[in-house]
Amino acid sequence: MGEIEIYYFSGTGNSLHIAKELEKRIPDTKIIPLVKFLNQEMVETSAKTVGFIFPIHMAMSPVPVRKFLEKLNLKSVEYIFAIATRVGTQHRAFVDVEDILKKKGKVLDSFFSLNMASNDPKFDDWHEATEEEIAHLEVELQSNLDLIQEIITNKEKSRKKDTTFTREMPAFSIISVFLPFFSRFYSVKFYSDSKCVGCGTCEKVCLSGKIKVVNEKPLWQKDVPCFSCYACINYCPQQAIQIKSPPLVKTYTEVNGRYSHPYATLKDIAMQK
Ligand SMILES: Cc1cc2nc3c(=O)[nH]c(=O)nc-3n(C[C@H](O)[C@H](O)[C@H](O)COP(=O)(O)O)c2cc1C
Numbered sequence: 001m002g003e004i005e006i007y008y009f010s011g012t013g014n015s016l017h018i019a020k021e022l023e024k025r026i027p028d029t030k031i032i033p034l035v036k037f038l039n040q041e042m043v044e045t046s047a048k049t050v051g052f053i054f055p056i057h058m059a060m061s062p063v064p065v066r067k068f069l070e071k072l073n074l075k076s077v078e079y080i081f082a083i084a085t086r087v088g089t090q091h092r093a094f095v096d097v098e099d100i101l102k103k104k105g106k107v108l109d110s111f112f113s114l115n116m117a118s119n120d121p122k123f124d125d126w127h128e129a130t131e132e133e134i135a136h137l138e139v140e141l142q143s144n145l146d147l148i149q150e151i152i153t154n155k156e157k158s159r160k161k162d163t164t165f166t167r168e169m170p171a172f173s174i175i176s177v178f179l180p181f182f183s184r185f186y187s188v189k190f191y192s193d194s195k196c197v198g199c200g201t202c203e204k205v206c207l208s209g210k211i212k213v214v215n216e217k218p219l220w221q222k223d224v225p226c227f228s229c230y231a232c233i234n235y236c237p238q239q240a241i242q243i244k245s246p247p248l249v250k251t252y253t254e255v256n257g258r259y260s261h262p263y264a265t266l267k268d269i270a271m272q273k
C-alpha cells in the first residue's frame with residue numbers, strides 16, 4: 001500500500017481528475033475509488049496520510065462519502081485532508097467530514113475547495129462548460145494544486161475559511177444547519193424519454209446500482225438508494241435521461257446539454273464500483 005492513500009468519489013470525472021493529478025504529482029500516492037467498499041462492514045488502511053476527494057452535493061458531502069468515512073479505520077493515520085470539487089457555492093462538507101473524524105479521535109488537518117464545471121443540468125441558467133471555460137478553470141486548478149501538493153507533502157495544516165466561492169448563499173451559516181434534515185426529504189425524479197435506445201450505458205455507470213435496464217428501458221429501482229452522482233444523465237449517449245426537480249416546474253434537462261470531464265470516460269466512472 002502507498003504511503004498516501006486518496007479515496008475518491010466522482011460522478012462525472014471532476015473529482016477523479018483532481019485525484020489523478022495528485023497521484024501524478026506526489027510520489028508513493030495511490031488513488032482508490034471508495035464506492036467499492038460500501039458493502040464492507042469495516043475498511044482498513046495502513047497509510048500514514050489519507051485524503052478524500054469528492055463533489056459537493058446540495059452544499060454537503062455526498063452520502064456515500066460519509067458512509068465510507070464511518071467504516072474507515074483510521075488508527076494508523078497521521079495526516080488527513082479533504083478536497084471538495086464544486087461549481088461554486090458555499091458548503092458544509094468539511095463540517096460533515098470532521099464530525100465523523102471527531103468520533104474516531106481524529107481531525108481534518110487540511111481542506112480545500114476547487115471550482116470546476118457543473119455536472120447538474122437541471123437548472124434554467126445551466127450551460128455545458130465550453131472548452132475555453134474548462135481550459136480557464138484548469139489553469140486555476142493547476143496553480144491551486146501546486147499549493148495543495150506542497151501542503152500535503154509537508155503534512156502542513158491548512159484550514160482556511162472558504163473565500164473562493166463564486167455563488168454566495170445569503171444566511172448560509174443558518175441554512176447549513178438545516179441542510180442534512182431538509183435533504184432527507186428532497187428527491188428528484190429521473191426518467192428516460194423516447195430517445196432511449198436501450199443501450200445499457202446508464203446501468204453500467206450507475207454508481208449505486210439503482211438503475212437496471214429491463215426490456216431495453218432503464219428502471220430506477222425503488223429499494224436501491226441513489227447517490228446523486230448524475231453519471232446516468234450525463235453519460236447517456238442519447239441525452240435521453242431527464243430530471244424532474246420540484247419545485248421547478250419546467251424540465252430544463254430537455255433543453256440543456258450534458259457535462260462530463262473531458263478526460264473521464266464512462267469506463268473510468270463505472271470502474272469505481
Ligand atoms: C446533485 C448535485 C448537486 C450539486 N450541488 C452543488 C452545490 O450545492 N454546490 C456546488 O458548488 N456544486 C454543486 N454541484 C456540482 C458538482 O459539485 C460539481 O460539478 C463537481 O465538480 C462534480 O464532480 P464529479 O464530476 O467528480 O462528480 C452539484 C452536482 C450534483 C450532481
Ligand code: SF4
Nearest residue numbers: 196197199200202236
Ligand atoms: S444510457 Fe440512455 S439510451 Fe442507453 S439505456 Fe440508458 S437511457 Fe437508454
Ligand code: SF4
Nearest residue numbers: 206226227229230232
Ligand atoms: S441513478 Fe443516476 S444519479 Fe443515482 S446513483 Fe445511479 S447514476 Fe448516479
